[in-house]
Amino acid sequence: VKSKKEYNLREALCWLLPIVIGVLMGITAFVVDIGIEWVVTFRYERTKDKIYANSSSIALPLFIFVSTSAAFTCVAGGLVAFVEPLAAGSGIPEVKTYLNGVRMKNLLHIKTLVAKLCGIMFSIGAGLIAGKEGPFVHGGAIVGSGVSAMASKALGWRINGKYANLFRNDVDHREFTAIGTAAGVATAFGAPIGGALFTIEEGCSFYSTFVFWRCFIATCSGVLTLHALVEARHTTFDVSEAKLGNHRDFGLYSDGDANYGEAFWYYVWEFPVFVIVGILGGLMGALFIHLNVKITMWRRKHIPVDKRNRRFYEVVAIAVLTSIILFSFAKASPCRTLPENAAIEEKFNEEEAELSGEDTVKEGRHMYFPRLWCEEGKYSVYGQLLMVPLSEALRMIVHLGETVDCTTTGCQSEIFPSASLFVFLVVIYLLMTLTYGVSAPTGLFVPSLAVGAAMGHLVGQILQNSVGADKITINMHTYSILGAAASLGGATRMTLSIAVLVMETTGAMQLIVPIMLVIFISKIVGDFFNEGIYDTHIHIRGAPLLEESGLSSSHRMITEKVSIGDVAKKELVVLPSKIQVRSLVEILKNCSHNSFPIVNGAEKSKMVIEGSISRVVLYKMLEHRLGLYNNASTAEGGEEEASGVMSEDLDTKYVLPKDQRRRRNLQNKLEPRIDGEPLHLDLLEFELNQENFLESHVYVDMTPFMQQNPFVLSPDTSLSRAYHLFRTMGLRYLLVGHAQPVVSGIITRKDLTEEHIKISIGKKVRRRMKSKA
Amino acid sequence: VKSKKEYNLREALCWLLPIVIGVLMGITAFVVDIGIEWVVTFRYERTKDKIYANSSSIALPLFIFVSTSAAFTCVAGGLVAFVEPLAAGSGIPEVKTYLNGVRMKNLLHIKTLVAKLCGIMFSIGAGLIAGKEGPFVHGGAIVGSGVSAMASKALGWRINGKYANLFRNDVDHREFTAIGTAAGVATAFGAPIGGALFTIEEGCSFYSTFVFWRCFIATCSGVLTLHALVEARHTTFDVSEAKLGNHRDFGLYSDGDANYGEAFWYYVWEFPVFVIVGILGGLMGALFIHLNVKITMWRRKHIPVDKRNRRFYEVVAIAVLTSIILFSFAKASPCRTLPENAAIEEKFNEEEAELSGEDTVKEGRHMYFPRLWCEEGKYSVYGQLLMVPLSEALRMIVHLGETVDCTTTGCQSEIFPSASLFVFLVVIYLLMTLTYGVSAPTGLFVPSLAVGAAMGHLVGQILQNSVGADKITINMHTYSILGAAASLGGATRMTLSIAVLVMETTGAMQLIVPIMLVIFISKIVGDFFNEGIYDTHIHIRGAPLLEESGLSSSHRMITEKVSIGDVAKKELVVLPSKIQVRSLVEILKNCSHNSFPIVNGAEKSKMVIEGSISRVVLYKMLEHRLGLYNNASTAEGGEEEASGVMSEDLDTKYVLPKDQRRRRNLQNKLEPRIDGEPLHLDLLEFELNQENFLESHVYVDMTPFMQQNPFVLSPDTSLSRAYHLFRTMGLRYLLVGHAQPVVSGIITRKDLTEEHIKISIGKKVRRRMKSKA
Structure with missing residues (x-):
């Protein structure tokens, strides 16, 4: 059972970690800004020096202009092509997809962060037609993710305290990633409100005032940190006399004298x-x-x-082309x-x-x-x-x-x-x-x-x-x-x-x-x-992004008129609550589903839903040999009518808690944080085999570990309702069941994309046409 | 079936109506502002005139100061006490409650609007310590509500076209009311962003980007309308040369010369x-x-x-007191x-x-x-x-x-x-x-x-x-x-x-x-x-407001640890799908529930949920004599095993459509818009009796009219999940059922308030103590 103390600590961290994220992003932005300033100044000053030195010369300044561009691009392009391909582009589409609930490997690794932020300095230095803002969004997401998980695989750093995994679950992790995004936008633009709104508008399908506030705390502390650092750097005299609050990235020149009242008007x-x-x-x-x-x-x-080399050559070619074009126009x-x-x-x-x-x-x-x-x-x-x-x-x-x-x-x-x-x-x-x-x-x-x-x-x-x-x-x-x-x-x-x-x-x-x-x-x-x-x-x-429904009339029409029964996948892999270990391993090897419904009753028409279990929990169960028991009575070929008692002769490392709360708690701890690496199934199988757990009498009982109340909707529920549930509850799947809760299908995010809906409708129509013919 | 055209019209109106709401609020704000200016100037100028006329006089200016205050308060207080009590105060708590999903009679009537906005002019004119902003929130809500419903009962005005009831359902009506609120705040403060955010933060438990955008359209058009009108009023020369954009209610003086860059700073x-x-x-x-x-x-x-008179005297007394105190301090x-x-x-x-x-x-x-x-x-x-x-x-x-x-x-x-x-x-x-x-x-x-x-x-x-x-x-x-x-x-x-x-x-x-x-x-x-x-x-x-969960650690702890089975009401009134008309009338008379689950099976342990039906739909069914049929075979005392065919000998005014979509559509039309007046049940009973529908062989079949997939959650679902569903899905109730969907309780908004949860826990503990003793 979670203690009162744990809830309070959680509460405090919910508000403190955004400040940490903001400050880190502020410092990051400060460093990156200096880096950009340095490379940019280097390139343009060198070029102009040559022009001013001899006003008829073209070849030498052109060479410098192009070669510096090519050199800088080699760094930026190399980081992407050979270090981390996910550092390419702005990263906003990827982050948006992730926040919508789709997992992407390596997206939030610190390696990506370094590649992205170093890369963007040199992209801009090279004169590529690019801005730093998108990459900052991605960078912020990585920082938010790392801070909330209090771990970084790449750095080999991981806090392992009692409370370190407070935020290592899907929902919290996504929220903190979103908060990081907001801090990224805010520090890139120096815009605290805009940063928070960006995340709400573009990032979150799971809006809540709670998240919004924390976003805003992160953006405010980020912008304040950045501006205080900038002041500290530029103020030759006492920083305590530096007036804060009037930095604006694309703001008026000489902001202190700017007459905002007269700067803009319209009739x-x-x-x-x-x-x-x-x-x-x-x-x-x-x-x-x-x-x-x-x-x-x-x-x-x-x-x-x-094709990493081709990608690398392409970006260098584009940088060279850009430089030559800009230089030519300036000359002409x-x-x-x-x-x-x-x-x-x-x-x-x-x-x-x-x-x-x-x-x-x-x-x-x-x-x-x-x-x-x-x-x-x-x-x-x-x-x-x-x-x-x-x-x-x-x-x-x-x-x-x-x-x-x-x-x-x-x-x-x-x-x-x-x-x-x-x-x-x-x-x-x-x-x-x-x-x-x-x-x-x-x-x-x-x-x-x-x-x-x-x-x-x-x-x-x-x-x-x-x-x-x-x-x-x-x-x-x-x-x-x-x-x-x-x-x-x-x-x-x-x-x-x-x-x-x-x-x-x-x-x-x-x-x-x-x-x-x-x-x-x-x-x-x-x-x-x-x-x-x-x-x-x-x-x-091809990522299955769920846009907000109701934004286009055609989409709304479809989701209101189609029932989820029409789009649900009928071929689903279900597990009995008790199964041979070796069968389970086979299923895990052959089926890549992320979650499995657990049913009782073997016939398809009578599968009563008992719960659902996710793939990662199954892995963890096998890894720790949890829930294994000896079902000697039904040695080979027997059905799953297991006795349900834990046998003594098996080396069960854990005693399962009896009451539901403690079991849930155990399950929480078993759940690794998102993007956790998949275990090596082959290795696991080998180990299990060594310890004779793959013999036919060894069963595993998943009852204590399953999620007991998965959402089950009737097949004629309208799609728009399912859609709304997916977005607001942050679901990954919905089970479809008849009034007598017998499983008839499973619905995943992909089944809700517009294309899939249309295909499903098409199929339905064809089926009807056939049956009439 | 809704047509493509209807969806497109709906789409267009979703974006156009916010503009209408904004413009109306802009005009309203303009008029109210002039009114306030007039009464305020009248009072202060008259008073100061007397002071400057004879600098030793106290009695005369005091009399004028106090009597104008009392007179203005009589108007403001009278409007509230004798015309519409809901016009009192700021209206923000009431609007917030309403947007959270609780119905309040008369809250959104045009009478309330007039009383509120006229009242606020005189409240401020009377020198009461009050501002116009809260009342504008309420006023905006009423305008938004009226525009979306395209009807006003008080004005006897109602558009009755084919598409006029497009937004006369709960969800749309709430969204437009929220949009009106935003426009109200925005025009009161001249703050388009703040207005939209106000509604999101304070008003909506049902945030979506779609609503946010429309709020912002309403606030922008409102503020623009207001400022253009203000310019048109003050510009003696050509309005086409008036520079817009620099109105700020509590902004710098002489905005045109204001040096914003130097106006504010901090270290x-x-x-x-x-x-x-x-x-x-x-x-x-x-x-x-x-x-x-x-x-x-x-x-x-x-x-x-x-006690209307007492309320009236109180506010006048407070106004007089306020005037005397302020005057005394000024004199001293x-x-x-x-x-x-x-x-x-x-x-x-x-x-x-x-x-x-x-x-x-x-x-x-x-x-x-x-x-x-x-x-x-x-x-x-x-x-x-x-x-x-x-x-x-x-x-x-x-x-x-x-x-x-x-x-x-x-x-x-x-x-x-x-x-x-x-x-x-x-x-x-x-x-x-x-x-x-x-x-x-x-x-x-x-x-x-x-x-x-x-x-x-x-x-x-x-x-x-x-x-x-x-x-x-x-x-x-x-x-x-x-x-x-x-x-x-x-x-x-x-x-x-x-x-x-x-x-x-x-x-x-x-x-x-x-x-x-x-x-x-x-x-x-x-x-x-x-x-x-x-x-x-x-x-x-005592309104059952559902705050966002997760905002306080203690609340989160409670909602995560308590299952909905613990807080659900066990005594629920269920209906069979077919019932004697006279029994139904009796039930409606004796039970004030707003919604009834429909079950089959009479025994309590075997009530399988078929759907649910709301009180208003039942009223409408009876009013239009829908679904009535003659169940002659089981004349008196018989059970509900009805034949299910529509009998010919009854004057059924409508033929029920056979397919589900059209039935749903009919049901949509039956549903009156929110705050619709309750029918007079006694009158209805009299009519039904006149037409012999209350005889024992006349039954009503609710199957075609019921909502077929009410949310049914298992009793051991955690409260936090139910909470989240209530807020994001805009539910009014949740059914609780066992895995075999047999009804065991119903949960309403009130059951989710913190007090009720605590009471339920207390009861549970006491029960356990007893059973142990």
Whole structure:
């Protein structure tokens, strides 16, 4: 029986562990951010040094630009191809699948964590069109999982106290993994609310306020840790005087002076234009998914996951291609006079002071208006957006205009000529489509936001020109942010969480209503063509994801009209409560089911359900020789009418507790935590054979170990009810039984996927047609 | 069979109706806001006019102040006492109970809506210590309910199309009511995210992303409607040039110029002080609840709900008392020289220009520094906070300091002397405790935030003094906001939603992490003493609310260790599937159960469950004479072995459809929407008797109308599983059955309350003791 103390400890840990998870993710994010900063600075500074050293040289800077990219990609791609294939991509589809209740081996190993986070530094350093956010989601999940289990197989570390396995069960483990995900998103974006909402919207099919709160604790402590560390690093003077709270990843420049009240605005009459931005975002997202699916299909055929070398060469090739394309555009860029504007001048002076030295000024090394190959006093228009890290380009498109004094109308269009935005949009969009799915850690959020921001900015410029700059000043920041939100919404089909994420990272609290509007419109438009990128990739892999029912009318119609009897598998493997050990071993060897119903009565029409037992419990029972007894009376070929008493002549290591509670407790302890390695059945069989347990008179009695009240639903229960049960109760299977509880089938997660339902209906119809004919 | 078209229409309406709800709530909020502004201005201007006309007069202004208060309270209190008692208080406990699955008559009637919203205007106008937010939650719920049902009994309005009853079932109706709640909170606070989160955290036991999204659509359209209307009202020039997005109810003054980047800050070393603020907030909340419970108990004894006159006199007396106390403090207030500060001077000049005329300047009618009875150049220190509407006082405490240029240290303490804050804190706190629960619409949010802000500001001043103003400037806005959040958290014990609400209404996005911290601490501290104010009031009323399990370790322990067999009621009323009409009428008259299991087999040990039928369906069956048949063979005293054929000689108005789907459909149509009035059973009996249906040979067959697969759980299922099912599946009852599905008990919501569980355990123990003795 669990003690009061254990419940209280559990209670306390439920709240404390999220803080631990948050702090760990905050530290992780801090370290990774420094790593990214270092590799990025290394590559761009080396390249620009060569350009400024000799403004006619092309070959040398190109070589440096491409070779550093290739070298960094070798690290990122190598980690994925040769160390841990699951570190590829964003990891969001995998984590989502796992949180939905599907097991995936190695997904939450610390090896994956290291590969993923080291990899993402170099992916970004290499200039791949990728962001760090997706990998952080995956990283957070691994941290959450490891902290809750208080163990790591890879590190050989495992707390083995009395209470160490408090959270080593399915439900708790999933909850803590979800909490880790939230902390990951939050620290990647610096967005505590958005992180928590992300997990609720995308991750959890098992929402509860309890989980939500803990997510939020984790995100808050994560963000606070990260920002305190960043302050500690940057504050040359006393950290105790550093004002916290105004970090925003894609927020305004010079946040301390930022005038949020005036930074964003919109007029009522702009709403139709916002609708257009939403539609464009939806179309961009749908097209991206469509093209990416084609590429993914091609990839699966020609560069499958098991061809590690090919996967490795592919990602390096893409990195080289990306570098060459970006470099070429920067080189071919038109030059433009530096904007003559008081605010920008002022900005420059600051930077010059920072960069220290007259040389840099002469070289035109303005942070936001790089000279590159242009003559003095001019800057490279394409280079401004293409020869910088992607997240910096996003930030510029959204916010650079604010350095300009906008009382003079039309000033904002001074910053980015439409041509520059258009080139950026097309080039990054195509490269992003090509890149997502390669063998390197790559997040989709930043690329998607960046192309969206460019799109929104273009729409804003078109509107401003058609309205007339002398009449009314519309806000380019608003359009950039709305475009970014629409594009991300079109690609991911998430809604509330990305609205809040965009709001939090940009500081655009005033825009929450239009942000929501464009995201909804882009979702509606996108859903007309295909599913979101994550779900698409999950389906390509064939994982049985249970989406929330009721989200599409056709799905709801199907689940309401079909009974579970129609989709249940009829061929199920059942066990009697007492069985020969050798039969059990045979069954385990030949059948990979994860759970077995236990019935009494041998005939198919009379199988009364007694309970169910999971595969892992069976393994553990055999491993510890639990429940074995000598059934001498019915030596060979006898039926299972065993006496049920524990025989003395067998070496039973444990005495089974008599009362139900203690038995349950024992069973709890037997259950290993999720993703526990499968025992080696052959070895087990060998051992059992050595100890003569495989002889025909040795039986095993599973009664004390089985779960006694599995959910049993009548066959004509509607599917929607079963669906709801699966999602909210976190079930792995449902038994189907008649009013007299006689087993007639078993239903698993896979039986509830839409495809399977349709197949089942088809079969039913055909059967009827036949019987009529 | 529902058609594809019907599913699509349903789908479209699921998304469109939230917009309708949002827009309606936006308009409602706009109208109510104007109303409040009007009554408030009327009262305070009249009073101040008299004071400024003759600065020595006390009696006349006091008379006006008190009599207007009494008059307004008569309207507010009268609406509650004589029109609709459910319009009292905030309505949040009632709405929460309803959303948890408990029916309450009249809660969602339009009469209640009108009484509540008219009442709240006058409550606030009368100067009662109340806010509009709680009543808006209730108002939103009514709007959501009415829109989804597309009917209003009170208005005699009802859409009777083919599809009008699409959402007239329990589940949809609850979802739309929840969506309305979200819209209500959002429009009251101008907080779209906070509104949606409020509903999820406080309202829904049936969370799904689908509901969350629709909540958010409703809140966004509501807030947008409200703000567009407000702009349209205030913009003298073209509304097309009005910049939207920067309304915040308790936000910074002069939002357009507000420098959010500099408005709020905090240092790492302040966190221990934040913890103290959290603890104080928790203690304040717990004490408030403790005192309020005492008062409520006294009130139930001496001023019960059915003594309408007493209730009415009480609220008027409290209003008069409130007015006299506030007036006395303002009169007794010390005077203080107007702060000499460039920023404030500037502020004054603007105001003076607005107020127009030299006279007002001479009278010292500064909006934020009222002269009242003081000599020229001075202002009334207590009057500043006590002679203004409560929401304005809150806004001042939080933000007034920002008008002061804070580069000179310590300037912030110029605004509010500690004495003034302390008087405000104590007076409003006590009046709030007295007021909550009177017979008038009163919200708790604003009073709780206001006293909290004063508390936080005081803590900040103490800290600033002990640190030394010359060393470092700490931010008083931060402390005010944290204090407000802690106080509200301590009173309501909500967490995430109020954190976001406070952030959204004040614009303090930088403070989200410390806000969350203080709210959590105040919740932990408060929970140590008692439950939140809403849950306390729900429990006082005895409604069977099912809180989320797993939130307290003791509760989790209980639900995990107790089986449902232990708490199930054993005396249950079952029906055979075929029964004499007159027996059925007798049963309905004598038993108030809402649902009846249908069994076959008469002996108690052999009752096999066939299904269940709800009371309302039985009523409808009798009303429409459905399923009646002539069972002539077993005339009198015969058992229920009926032939099962529909006899021709009875006037059956409907032919029962043969296939199951159509029968279900018919059943759906029979089910009236929630809160449908009970039929008059006596009248029904009379009619049936007239038509000779009460003769002994007339039977009714319930088989086609019963729900065929009620949830049946084995008696040794753990309570926590049943609990989870109740909450997530929105069940109203669960049947308990043995493995051979023979009914042994029924479990209802009430059986799952903690008290009942404890009683059941007690009984069990006593039984065992007896059997041993």
